[in-house]
Amino acid sequence: AQQTAHLTDEMANEAKRLLDALGVPWVQAPSEGEAQAAYMTIKGDAYAAASQDYDSLLFGAKRLVRNLTISGRRKLPRRDEYIEIEPELIELDKILQELQITREQLIDVAILIGTDYNPDGVKGVGPRTALKLIKTYGSLERALKSLPEAEFPVDPLEIKKMFLEPKVTDSYKLEWRRPNVDAVLRFLCDERDFSRDRVTNALNRVLKAHEQHAKQASLDLFFKKR
8 A cells, every 4th residue: 555644743743843943934724734825825925835735726825836845856656766856836827727717616627536525536537527517517516417426425515615615724923033053953963863964054054044034134124214
């Protein structure tokens, strides 16, 4: 069976602790992380949602970045092979214009093909057929009347509602701070045996970038006041 990763509460809390030490803000999503990230792009608080899951677009993310990795490689499922990958930027508006459908209709198409909530989709319906059905009938509700044998593990209209009305929060503050060097070294090197030299070199690069950004922000503020 294909390996899966399960994120525990302990792992999540440890990630938050490291982000705090690095001065990087984090957001606790009340439900789906992709839904929260999408909401933040809609508000203009984030440029894009980074995920391998296209569901981010169904939640309304203005932009989706896929294949965002450090190594530039990805392991193939169930095989001891790697492939070279490059980051991919997908813009929701362009997709909708190319397909000549609305975001709600994109959700309809996805439900027919299969989402995280109904992975198998409708038997015998692929991307082209799903798009044709939605363009022909206009909506999932009407398209389903032509598919009387379609089966769903969850009410398809409830799935649609999950994408259109996801649980999100405004309870967050995006404020980047200077990394706490001692806290980062303690977390990575003292507690987890990372190389102190490698971590220190990486921190020096981060600190340099942080200082440059702070100087630029001060200059921008100075000229705005004038």
